[in-house]
Amino acid sequence: MIRVGIVDDHAVVRAGLKQFLSDHVDLRVTGEAASGAEALELARAGDVDVLVMDISMPDQNGVEALKSIKARFPDLAVLILSGFPEAHYATNLLRQGASGYLNKECDPEEIVNAIRTVSMGRKYISQAVAALLAEGVAGGLDRPPHELLSERELQVFLRLAKGETIGSMAEAMFLSVKTVSTYRTRVLEKLKLASNSDLTYYAMTNGLIQ
Structure with missing residues (x-):
């Protein structure tokens, strides 16, 4: 059983994700948080294997929240699920310790696959993020x-x-x-x-x- 914590400042998003994940027998939502501070408390409680976290929260930005969590709990998998396209933050957050980055417009089953992947200590790299990483390695184009x-x-x-x-x-x-x-x-x-x-x-x- 993979224990999942959901971090998003919108209750309707948390409820929808929780309902979807409950349809999968190997996943169980064991906690919810609406801010970076609450996410840290969720991690501190020790009842989660994977945090699924938005990066747009009222009290601190996603990079700061990720840094705080990874500094204290380096082995905790943090999967970023954001409304921002991958091009905005994916590579930066992966460098900061995120286990994966998904856009909220992705197929819901991709979220499940990502949770299962990062719960095993691996990175989840979507096709969109892989393309960004490849572009970075190749030198890429001038960034807008x-x-x-x-x-x-x-x-x-x-x-x-x-x-x-x-x-x-x-x-x-x-x-x-x-x-x-x-x-x-x-x-x-x-x-x-x-x-x-x-x-x-x-x-x-x-x-x-x-």
């Missing part, structure tokens, strides 16, 4: 500007591109309006853009939003 954004900058960028106001973003992300405004300024500078409408156009043309 948005791939150089930090995780928080990317979150702010995508929210702005979808038309969210700075005030609503600050509330949703547990940040001050001043901090969000600073992130917006950095994003515009790094992408060499001038306005929110430019951000929306950039995001659409690069397939980041629909």
